[in-house]
Every structure is written in structure tokens, then in C-alpha cells.
Amino acid sequence: MSANFSAIIRAAVFIVIALVLCGLIFEIAGYPGVQTFDAIIDGAFLRRNALEHALRWALPLFITATGVVISFRAGYFNIGAQGQFYVGAICAAFVAEWLKGYPGAVVVPLCFAAGMTGGALWALWPGLLRLRSGADEVITTLMGNFLAGLLLVYVTAGPLKDPSGSGQQASSRPLEAAYRISTSNGVSPIIIGIAIFVGLAMWFLVNRTAFGVLSGLGGRNPTMVKWQGASVWRIGLASFLISGALAGLAGTIELMGPNGRLAGGFLPAHGFTAVLIALVAGLSITGTAIAAFFFGGLASAALYLPVIAGLPSAAIDIINAAIALFITAKSRFVDRIASFWRRPWTTS
Amino acid sequence: MKELPGVVLASRNATVRYGDVVALDDVSISFSGGMIHAVVGQNGAGKTTFARMVSGLVRPAEGSLEINGRSIAGGNVNDARRAGVELVHQSFALPPSFTVAEAMQFGADGGRLYTRAALERRWQAHLDALDVKVSAGAQIRTLTVEQQQAVEIARALVTDASLLILDEPTAVLSPEGAEKLFERIRRLRERGVTIILILHKIREVLAVSDTVSVLRGGRLIDGPLPVADMDAERLASLIIGPSGREFAGDDLEALTGALSPVAGGADKTSAPQSEILSMRDLSTRTDGDGPPLNSVDLAVHAGEIVGVAGVEGNGQRTLVRAISGLADIMDGSLEIDGRDMTRSSLLARRAMGLRVIPFERNVEGLSLTSALWENWSVGQLLGRPLHAAITPKGLRQGCRAALDNWDVRYSTVEQRAGSLSGGNAQKVILSREMDDAARLIVAAQPTRGLDIGATAFVWEAMRDARRRGCGVLFVSSDLDEIFDIADRVVVMLAGKIVGEFRAPFDLASVGSAMTGARA
Incomplete structure (x- = not known):
């Protein structure tokens, strides 16, 4: 079997271990462990409309995660998807506000263009710093997340503030109905279409273009592509821009679809879950689709946890974190299980 | 100086494995004291593994080791050192920012406090006694390769080693430097130190050593044979063995x-x-x-x-x-x-x-964790725009044809480059670089x-x-x-x-x- 297949086995084994561990922790903490998983599985995949609810979270996560895949494959650890997601949503919100009154057919495409450009620009400066002076992109993109989060707070409490808003969380004025691309349930043909298009385009980019092969080689061994005469600049910048633009696209979808407005600190874990999805998927586009659906299911199940198991919905974050820990850890034991399906030559 | 012992080092049926690879296969050999012994063989014949086994860096999976009549369990550097064995590595391990005295003290016994001056006096005396013309206060990075090697040897002799193993010591030297090294080694022999030289060149073996032992494919082919009645031709045929290949003279x-x-x-x-x-x-x-x-x-x-x-x-x-x-x-x-x-x-x-076959095959030449066809097609891909569509099938076919043409041994072009042997990996680079x-x-x-x-x-x-x-x-x-x-x-x-x-x-x-x- 292929190396891809064994990567899937590997991810599955880690997820099961993480879930069992979380179950034990919940049990020790006095919550019913078994019932918790019952609630998760039920809420995520079995309940009526569960598929739709899982998709609501999975679609934007998938789009952001494919962007993460593009930059990780090229060897750039852009973990700033969260910030790029926010900046994309902010840019789209501004365009929607400025062009208020124009027909949706004009405004909506412009909002998408603005959102993608914003996300790309928020990835551009860490990219430039990395390529010009070698500044570690892990640090700069991480800092960019905080900056973008504060920018979001400023925008929702300042320029775009909804004066009628009451609650503690400031938010922008709701988008006009003509600009919405879905109802608050977050699943519509447009969003599904965008996700499918992104998936196909990125699959093609990774598997059927010179960029795909060269960035894969450069990500694994930058010295070697340099000795072949590759321009690290072009490949590097393209990777940063594409990953930023996709996070910005997801931000725009969240704004113009399910959310319908900007709220300070909305979806604070979106970008990090996307990084997790990319890692679980072993940086393959197909794997990302599967993993995004799984984590989308977990996200929708979060709503049922308080009802059924009495757990706070943040328990899902514990599960995510446990999976992240296991997936990034190296385990000879699990590697051996996974490599059972491999031919000897594919092991390193 | 010292009483010359009969047999300094003896290994019996020693076998060393790295994973599935047998690096040393059932080697039984004994070296007598007070002589210069050469161990020769092709790359991958097991020479360095033999040196590492004797100095306790790797543990033989089977067989036994005896040093100065004492049985040694193997796989323990300190045991080997206490028995009097010191190894001078192929690539030197001296920290470049240290002074000679600091480098010598590092790894020597005693954790006491020293002043810089006392340290330098102590080691200068040691260096002078060995006729190494290096100042103990000099920084390692300011020394020439030959001086660094001399310091390495002096460091190895700190503990009164009775058996000194030098792994390919001439690889980094000019012919003149090698001659000076041999002079130094002969002087050590006169002091009663037994020396095992891992060597690559027949000329050097004949010039310096008393006996020669030949390894091939991890097995001891013959030895120790007295060098006095050995000639270049016979030694060459022992090293190469019966191969089907004809070489020009x-x-x-x-x-x-x-x-x-x-x-x-x-x-x-x-x-x-x-x-x-x-x-x-x-x-x-x-x-x-x-x-x-x-x-x-x-x-x-x-x-x-x-x-x-x-x-x-x-x-x-x-x-x-x-x-x-x-x-x-x-x-x-x-x-x-x-x-x-x-x-x-x-x-x-x-x-x-312009085509380049770079120095570091595994870093500059190939991406070891990428597939063979990817490594092979970089050159062509770089000639096109980044967004250009490619057909992996066509590239794989081209790669297959080129690798077959260059006689590369591989099982599929999806194989990682790191799974090839050094010679095959180099052929992949040749097939990429030496096009029409x-x-x-x-x-x-x-x-x-x-x-x-x-x-x-x-x-x-x-x-x-x-x-x-x-x-x-x-x-x-x-x-x-x-x-x-x-x-x-x-x-x-x-x-x-x-x-x-x-x-x-x-x-x-x-x-x-x-x-x-x-x-």
C-alpha cells in the first residue's frame, strides 16, 4: 500500500489513543466518560441534520487547512491562519460596509476579493521577513495572530461598531440580507461549491504543477533545490500568499455566511484547528478533506456536551489539544503499526 | 619503556550488525604488541566498524574481545579506555573555540579547578614530550589540519594508551603531511605503543606498517600478514577480490x-x-x-x-x-x-x-525523503514557470528510462532517494546532471x-x-x-x-x- 495510506492509519491510531486518554481524564474529573463519547458521536454524526451541522464547521476549516498544507509542504510553518482568517473577514466587512446599497452581484464578489487579498497581505509580511532576513515565520505569524485579534476588537468596537448592540461583546452591524451567502446554518450551495473548487484547485496545484513538486522538494531539502538553481523567493512567496488568501477566504465565508456580522474574538480556535487538520492529514489535500469533516463533526458535537454529559463545551478543546499532542509526537510504536502496511522501501 | 606484551588485541568471531546490515561478519583476528598494523579494504568493507568496536563505540552482537589479555564486554568506551585503547576519529572532534590545553583537559581525568596557566603548563609538557610543536595556548581553529591531528593523537595518549587506533588518518593530509604522520607513528612504536591504522591506500600501507589485514564485505579476508613479503599487486587483488569487473591497469x-x-x-x-x-x-x-x-x-x-x-x-x-x-x-x-x-x-x-555534482550528495544533491522521480525531474521543472502543468506519469517514465540507462539499482521511482546506497544515489545525480x-x-x-x-x-x-x-x-x-x-x-x-x-x-x-x- 502507499505511504499515504499508512499516514491515515497512523493518524487514526493517534486519534483513538487521544480519545481514550480524554475519556479517562473526564472519568477521573467526575464526568461520565463513556456517555461523553456517546454524546460526541451522536452529536457529530448520528443526530438528525448532524451531517449538515458537521459541514457547517468543516467547510471553512477545510479551506483554511488546505492553505496551511500549501505552506507547510513548502517548508514554511505559517501558523498564522487565525490572523489571516480575521484580517480577511475584516477586509470583506469593510467592503460590504462601503458599498452598502449596491446589488449583491457586485458587492459579494468584491467582498471575496477583498477578503482573500487581506488574508494574503497578512501572510505577506511574515513571508518577506522570512525570505529577506530569515526571521522565523513561526514567531512572526504567531504574533500576527494577536495583532489581528486586537485589530478585530478595534474594528468591531470602533469603525464598524453596531450602535444598537448591547451585550458585552462588541460587534459590527449585520450584513444586508442580499450579501449573505447562506443562512445562519452555514451550509449553502455557494459555500459547498467554493470548498469543492478550492479542494480541486489545490489538489491540482500540489499534484500536477511544477510548483507542487518543487515546493515539496524545497520543503524537505531547501539546500538541494538551491543547488539546482531554484528561486527560493518565488516558491516561498507564492506559498505564503496562497495560504493567507485561503484563510482570508474562509474568514469571508464565515462573515457572509453563518455569522452575518463581525464579532470581537469570533471563532478563536479556527486557525489552530486548521493547522491540526493539516497535520493529521499528513499534508495531503485528500486527507485534509477527511480530517476537516472529522473535526467539523467534533465542533458541532461541542454543542451537545453540556446537554448530555454535563461537560462544558470547551471539553472539545481538550480533545483537540490531546490529538494535537499525539499527532506531533513521534512514536516508534505507532510508526511500526502504520508501517505494517508499507513496503520496506518507503520507510525512511 | 613498557614491557612488550604478546597479543595486545584479539577478537573472536566478532559480528556487528546495524539493523539488518551485517557490518562485521565473524571476524577473528589478533594483533601483537609494539607493531604498526594496517587494516585495509574498500568503502563499506567494515574498517571503521572494526575500529569502533575495538574502542567500545559499538557492541558486537556475537563474539568476544580481549585487550591486553583482559576480556572486554564491548560497547563501553570507558572499559576500552581503561584497558588502554584510544581511537582517533576520521573527522576530528576538537571544539574549534577551545585552546589546545582546554581541549586536552576536556575528557581527561580530574574535575578540579585549574588556572589557565597551570593548565597550559601541564599540557605543554605533554605535547613537548610527544614532540608535537603546538602551543598549548593556541586556539584549535587557528591550527592547520596536520597540527589538529597531532593534537588529537596527543590527546589520545594522555591516558597512557597502549593501543592507538587511527581511522583513515591520511584522508585529510597532503602526501608530505602523511609522511610526517608516519614518522610520528614510528616514534610511538619505539615507545612501545601498538598502532592500528585504518588505511585506504596500498602505497601507504607498504610505506608504514609492519602487518596488513584485509577486510572485504565485513569479513576478514586475510591477516595479519607481514608487509615485508607483500607487494602492491597481491594486496590489490586481496582488497578487490574476485569481481566480474575488468579495470584498466x-x-x-x-x-x-x-x-x-x-x-x-x-x-x-x-x-x-x-x-x-x-x-x-x-x-x-x-x-x-x-x-x-x-x-x-x-x-x-x-x-x-x-x-x-x-x-x-x-x-x-x-x-x-x-x-x-x-x-x-x-x-x-x-x-x-x-x-x-x-x-x-x-x-x-x-x-x-553548466551541470554540478555537488560535494554533499545527501544534502546538496538529493532530497533524501523525496521520491526518486521528483529528485530526478527538478532540473526540467525549473526550466518552466511555477504554474505550468506537469504530467507526473511522463516524468516517472523519463526517470525510469534515465535510471535504467545509468544502471541504477532501484525498485520503483516512487522510492525515497534515501533508500539507495551511496553509489546508486550518485548515479541518480549523474543521470540528472550529465544529459545531452x-x-x-x-x-x-x-x-x-x-x-x-x-x-x-x-x-x-x-x-x-x-x-x-x-x-x-x-x-x-x-x-x-x-x-x-x-x-x-x-x-x-x-x-x-x-x-x-x-x-x-x-x-x-x-x-x-x-x-x-x-x-
């Missing part, structure tokens, strides 16, 4: 380091034609990767192999990077095929027919670490390229190899070209140019 001698001191250039076919590479007065900026180039003039003609000789670290790396457009050129000019390329990118130079459009081939240490068969293959590929009218620049620190293959030899020293020689080459004069004796 000169090649065989060059492969085993038995080439006579004046040699080379016999099979040259045609007179040199136009200049393919011409560097004039080229200087580069200092960049921490060896000495910069200092007004280098160098020409390579079509149909010519130019050898670049020199002790490693004298600017060969910078030379290759400067030709590849990866060094910062300050002054001078560089032309490829008559066109000025001084400021051109590597991609533009490749378009002019190649005009100038820069080969940097292309045979390092390869076994005899693969080495001869690489040489043949270079000669083929010459026949097709390519210019070849062949960088190597192995003079035998250079003499055998090159039509003309230049010698590098401290970033300069200090000598140029034409066949037949004279080992003594090239060797003295390498050390700067005749700059």
Missing part, C-alpha cells in the same frame, strides 16, 4: 592507491578545443564556508578534464559555489562558453550547459564514500563526457584519483591556485604545492 592502481609516483594522462585522445569555462582574476567575499577565492585564473577547455587538487578546506568549496553562482563574486569575471556569466543566476548558467545538453560539468568529490565498482563507474562517466566534448572540472582530495583521470591538474591552497601541472604528474611536486612549499 591505471584505474586499478588508482583505485587501491598503488599508483606509481609519476603517472597519469596516458589515455588522452584529442587536443583541447575552445574554452568552456574561463575565470579571470576572480575573488569572492568571505562567507564562512571555507576561505574565499583570491584572484583565481582558471580555464577548462572542451574535451578536457581538469583536476583540482589540494588539502580539503583550501577554497575548493568556494570555487564550486562561485562557478555555480552561489558565492558572492567581488572581482574578476567568469565566462561559460564565451558568454559573460559573472552576475548570472545558477538557472541561467545551467541553461548555458551538458557543456561544463563540475564534479565535486564525486567518488567520496563509494566502493570501487561505483568509483570506476563515475570515472568512466567523466571520460565519456570528455569524449562528447564537455569540459570537466574534477575536484578531489585524492591525488591517485586525480592523476588517473585528469589531463591537467591545478592545486588550490588558501583560496588561490598555486600550481598547474600537466601529465605525467609527479606526486612529489604536486604534493609540495599542496602544502605551499613551492608557492
Whole structure:
């Protein structure tokens, strides 16, 4: 079997271990462990409309995660998807506000263009710093997340503030109905279409273009592509821009679809879950689709946890974190299980 | 000084495995004291593994070891050291920022406090006693390679070692430096130290050692045999063994380091034609990767192999990077095929027919965790725009055809490059770099670490390229190899070209140019 297949086995084994561990922790903490998983599985995949609810979270996560895949494959650890997601949503919100009154057919495409450009620009400066002076992109993109989060707070409490808003969380004025691309349930043909298009385009980019092969080689061994005469600049910048633009696209979808407005600190874990999805998927586009659906299911199940198991919905974050820990850890034991399906030559 | 013991080291049925690979296979051998013993064999024959086993770095899976009559469990450096064994590694392990005295103290016994002066006095005395002419206060990085090696040997002798193992000590030395090393070793023998030399070259074995033992494929073929009644031819056939391959006479001698001191250039076919590479007065900026180039003039003609000789670290790396457009050129000019390329990118130079076989096969040449077809197709892909669509199927087919053509042993083109042996990995690079459009081939240490068969293959590929009218620049620190293959030899020293020689080459004069004796 292929190396891809064994990567899937590997991810599955880690997820099961993480879930069992979380179950034990919940049990020790006095919550019913078994019932918790019952609630998760039920809420995520079995309940009526569960598929739709899982998709609501999975679609934007998938789009952001494919962007993460593009930059990780090229060897750039852009973990700033969260910030790029926010900046994309902010840019789209501004365009929607400025062009208020124009027909949706004009405004909506412009909002998408603005959102993608914003996300790309928020990835551009860490990219430039990395390529010009070698500044570690892990640090700069991480800092960019905080900056973008504060920018979001400023925008929702300042320029775009909804004066009628009451609650503690400031938010922008709701988008006009003509600009919405879905109802608050977050699943519509447009969003599904965008996700499918992104998936196909990125699959093609990774598997059927010179960029795909060269960035894969450069990500694994930058010295070697340099000795072949590759321009690290072009490949590097393209990777940063594409990953930023996709996070910005997801931000725009969240704004113009399910959310319908900007709220300070909305979806604070979106970008990090996307990084997790990319890692679980072993940086393959197909794997990302599967993993995004799984984590989308977990996200929708979060709503049922308080009802059924009495757990706070943040328990899902514990599960995510446990999976992240296991997936990034190296385990000879699990590697051996996974490599059972491999031919000897594919092991390193 | 010491009473000479009978047998210093004995191994019985020793077998060492690395994973599934058997590095040493059932080796039983014993060395008597007070002599210089040579252990020889091809790359991968198990020489270094033998040295590592004796010094306690690897534990034999089966068999036993006895040192000075004491049985040693193996796999423990301290046990081996207490029994009197010291190993001087192939690549030195001295910290470059330390002074000699600090480096010697590091790893010696005693955790007491010292003043710098006391430390230097103590070790200066030790160095003087061994006739090592190095100041104990000098920083390691300011020493020459030969001095560093002398300090390594002195450090190994701190603990009154009775058995000293040197792993390929001449690999980093000029012929003159090697002669000085042998002198030092003979003096140690007079002091009663037993020495095991892991060697590569028959000439050196015959020059310095009392006995010789031959390893091949992890097995002991014969030994220890007295060197007195051994000749180069017999030793060469022991090392190579019964192989199906026929070597040209000169090649065989060059492969085993038995080439006579004046040699080379016999099979040259045609007179040199136009200049393919011409560097004039080229200087580069200092960049921490060896000495910069200092007004280098160098020409390579079509149909010519130019050898670049020199002790490693004298600017060969910078030379290759400067030709590849990866060094910062300050002054001078560089032309490829008559066109000025001084400021051109590597991609533009490749378009002019430049091909590079870089020094570090596994870092600069291949991406070990990527598939073979990906490694093979980089060159073609870089000629296209990034968004250009590719057909992996076509690339895989092209790769398969090329690898078959170059006789690479592989199972599928999806295989990772890291799963190939060194010789096969080098052939993948050759198949990529030596295409029909190649005009100038820069080969940097292309045979390092390869076994005899693969080495001869690489040489043949270079000669083929010459026949097709390519210019070849062949960088190597192995003079035998250079003499055998090159039509003309230049010698590098401290970033300069200090000598140029034409066949037949004279080992003594090239060797003295390498050390700067005749700059």
C-alpha cells in the first residue's frame, strides 16, 4: 500500500489513543466518560441534520487547512491562519460596509476579493521577513495572530461598531440580507461549491504543477533545490500568499455566511484547528478533506456536551489539544503499526 | 619503556550488525604488541566498524574481545579506555573555540579547578614530550589540519594508551603531511605503543606498517600478514577480490592507491578545443564556508578534464559555489562558453550547459525523503514557470528510462532517494546532471564514500563526457584519483591556485604545492 495510506492509519491510531486518554481524564474529573463519547458521536454524526451541522464547521476549516498544507509542504510553518482568517473577514466587512446599497452581484464578489487579498497581505509580511532576513515565520505569524485579534476588537468596537448592540461583546452591524451567502446554518450551495473548487484547485496545484513538486522538494531539502538553481523567493512567496488568501477566504465565508456580522474574538480556535487538520492529514489535500469533516463533526458535537454529559463545551478543546499532542509526537510504536502496511522501501 | 606484551588485541568471531546490515561478519583476528598494523579494504568493507568496536563505540552482537589479555564486554568506551585503547576519529572532534590545553583537559581525568596557566603548563609538557610543536595556548581553529591531528593523537595518549587506533588518518593530509604522520607513528612504536591504522591506500600501507589485514564485505579476508613479503599487486587483488569487473591497469592502481609516483594522462585522445569555462582574476567575499577565492585564473577547455587538487578546506568549496553562482563574486569575471556569466543566476548558467555534482550528495544533491522521480525531474521543472502543468506519469517514465540507462539499482521511482546506497544515489545525480545538453560539468568529490565498482563507474562517466566534448572540472582530495583521470591538474591552497601541472604528474611536486612549499 502507499505511504499515504499508512499516514491515515497512523493518524487514526493517534486519534483513538487521544480519545481514550480524554475519556479517562473526564472519568477521573467526575464526568461520565463513556456517555461523553456517546454524546460526541451522536452529536457529530448520528443526530438528525448532524451531517449538515458537521459541514457547517468543516467547510471553512477545510479551506483554511488546505492553505496551511500549501505552506507547510513548502517548508514554511505559517501558523498564522487565525490572523489571516480575521484580517480577511475584516477586509470583506469593510467592503460590504462601503458599498452598502449596491446589488449583491457586485458587492459579494468584491467582498471575496477583498477578503482573500487581506488574508494574503497578512501572510505577506511574515513571508518577506522570512525570505529577506530569515526571521522565523513561526514567531512572526504567531504574533500576527494577536495583532489581528486586537485589530478585530478595534474594528468591531470602533469603525464598524453596531450602535444598537448591547451585550458585552462588541460587534459590527449585520450584513444586508442580499450579501449573505447562506443562512445562519452555514451550509449553502455557494459555500459547498467554493470548498469543492478550492479542494480541486489545490489538489491540482500540489499534484500536477511544477510548483507542487518543487515546493515539496524545497520543503524537505531547501539546500538541494538551491543547488539546482531554484528561486527560493518565488516558491516561498507564492506559498505564503496562497495560504493567507485561503484563510482570508474562509474568514469571508464565515462573515457572509453563518455569522452575518463581525464579532470581537469570533471563532478563536479556527486557525489552530486548521493547522491540526493539516497535520493529521499528513499534508495531503485528500486527507485534509477527511480530517476537516472529522473535526467539523467534533465542533458541532461541542454543542451537545453540556446537554448530555454535563461537560462544558470547551471539553472539545481538550480533545483537540490531546490529538494535537499525539499527532506531533513521534512514536516508534505507532510508526511500526502504520508501517505494517508499507513496503520496506518507503520507510525512511 | 613498557614491557612488550604478546597479543595486545584479539577478537573472536566478532559480528556487528546495524539493523539488518551485517557490518562485521565473524571476524577473528589478533594483533601483537609494539607493531604498526594496517587494516585495509574498500568503502563499506567494515574498517571503521572494526575500529569502533575495538574502542567500545559499538557492541558486537556475537563474539568476544580481549585487550591486553583482559576480556572486554564491548560497547563501553570507558572499559576500552581503561584497558588502554584510544581511537582517533576520521573527522576530528576538537571544539574549534577551545585552546589546545582546554581541549586536552576536556575528557581527561580530574574535575578540579585549574588556572589557565597551570593548565597550559601541564599540557605543554605533554605535547613537548610527544614532540608535537603546538602551543598549548593556541586556539584549535587557528591550527592547520596536520597540527589538529597531532593534537588529537596527543590527546589520545594522555591516558597512557597502549593501543592507538587511527581511522583513515591520511584522508585529510597532503602526501608530505602523511609522511610526517608516519614518522610520528614510528616514534610511538619505539615507545612501545601498538598502532592500528585504518588505511585506504596500498602505497601507504607498504610505506608504514609492519602487518596488513584485509577486510572485504565485513569479513576478514586475510591477516595479519607481514608487509615485508607483500607487494602492491597481491594486496590489490586481496582488497578487490574476485569481481566480474575488468579495470584498466591505471584505474586499478588508482583505485587501491598503488599508483606509481609519476603517472597519469596516458589515455588522452584529442587536443583541447575552445574554452568552456574561463575565470579571470576572480575573488569572492568571505562567507564562512571555507576561505574565499583570491584572484583565481582558471580555464577548462572542451574535451578536457581538469583536476583540482589540494588539502580539503583550501577554497575548493568556494570555487564550486562561485562557478555555480552561489558565492558572492567581488572581482574578476567568469565566462561559460564565451558568454559573460559573472552576475548570472545558477538557472541561467545551467541553461548555458553548466551541470554540478555537488560535494554533499545527501544534502546538496538529493532530497533524501523525496521520491526518486521528483529528485530526478527538478532540473526540467525549473526550466518552466511555477504554474505550468506537469504530467507526473511522463516524468516517472523519463526517470525510469534515465535510471535504467545509468544502471541504477532501484525498485520503483516512487522510492525515497534515501533508500539507495551511496553509489546508486550518485548515479541518480549523474543521470540528472550529465544529459545531452551538458557543456561544463563540475564534479565535486564525486567518488567520496563509494566502493570501487561505483568509483570506476563515475570515472568512466567523466571520460565519456570528455569524449562528447564537455569540459570537466574534477575536484578531489585524492591525488591517485586525480592523476588517473585528469589531463591537467591545478592545486588550490588558501583560496588561490598555486600550481598547474600537466601529465605525467609527479606526486612529489604536486604534493609540495599542496602544502605551499613551492608557492
